[in-house]
Amino acid sequence: MKRKILAFVFLISSFMMFGQEINSARFETIVKALKINRSQIRTEFYAEKKMPNEKDSYLVVLPIFDGQEDEGMYTIRNYILITDEKGNIKNKYYDPEEITSDAIGLSGITIDTGLYTVRKDIRAFGIRVSFRGQSQPNPYSTEELSLFYRENGSLKKILNRFEVYSYGGEWDTRCNGAFHETTSTIVLDKKTTANFTDLIIKTQNINRRTKLIKGDCKDFETSKTTFKTLKFSSGKYQ
Template identity: 30%
Template sequence: MKRFSNIRTLFFAPVVLIGLGAPAALAGQNECVGRAADIIRHAYPSATNADDGTLLFEGATITLSKSDSVDDDPHAVICRAWPAQPQLTLIAVPLMTEQSDSENEGGIELLVVDSTNLQVRQRLRLDGFMSDDAFRVRSVALDTARYQLAPKRTAFGLRVSREGSSRANPFGETTLWLFAIEGDGLKPILDNVVVRESHGEWDTVCAGEFSETTRTLSMVPSAKDTVADIIVTEKTTTSVNRVGTDNDCNSEDKTTIRKHRLRYDGSGYGVPKDLKRVD
């Protein structure tokens, strides 16, 4: 998978952005239903129809949206109006080269289109973003929270959630990337921050240990640059379950909170290794 490693900042007001994938302001519902076919026709004029209702483009399969929920099919096209620039709509197009019960391979192409005529303004191909094996991609969502980089520059996010299938060793995570318009293209500016992670090991009855980490992002003024810094607040709760003398399942919890400050280096935000997804 590919990695992504001028106005005064005094105009910035701190903006808190929840690090979870569920709230409508962040992930939201899919707004493609009824428009997906027209969008794909504009963006991929050489795509052809397949017998199963999907589209084929340069060896990849494009699945049109049939639901307004991003959780129903992670391999379907998703759309979201961009509140920061209402004249634009954001599209994520999974381009799947292999799909099976055991493994999937493919990438995503991000599109920024004119909300009225659906003409593509910017696009960016993200190879490997839909490839999985032991940990399956469960949902893909566009994040339109107000990532205010500068007074006239706002980024948007892409969130990919994965889950494991083991009951004894449960695992789930949601990872965030941020992108900004730069000229005629899209620029990746924040690479691979895990905003939710849960994992554990237990006997499937009671005894075991679980950990859940959530991270929230806050845009704050930078002391040295015209682009805002990002404060990442990390909350981790560790739970240890044991069978008590009365055969009840007792849990002991411990919570820790840490903060990280991410600074813009001229091309993007540096992300510490311990905040990133490990593949």
């Protein structure tokens, strides 16, 4: 049972730290156009992905380091771009939202091109930001989703850092412990608010306890599914 718990934590860590291949020519064109000092870029979190619904369009996340790091703590802000294959910028958005990596460290940034048809004429895309703690007796990880769509030469953020995954708990590193896990998915409702599709959030909540009984590590689990709806108001989902 101990191996099962450790494997579960390891799989989460491995997934969150998975790197993405960089197209060097496109990267160079973007950096030159934005006139960014290379020392400002956290390339380990750079992400790019082909847009599935558009020809010659690529989504790019360029993480900009604030220049200060103290005992592993630092802050980044993201350029979120749409470019052509060569890296020429079509849409540009500098997200003022600070992403801080500290005791709960930033572990990954990925682009989500799911079918987020938030309006008949608008298909949004997502940016997922993942964090992971370093403590073995107190494992913790989380993932947040922001949604954007293109607007003129920029991008508009309509969902800000909504938590779609969390895992945490406390155990003695042998067997005895308690853990919780929540996983949320977005379902497009048939209803609309302010001409934008309502978003149904389906969340699975799992509580797990492990206990050493007569030399055997026993696993006890309960689960519950909940629903809530996010509606579009004042320019964003809330």
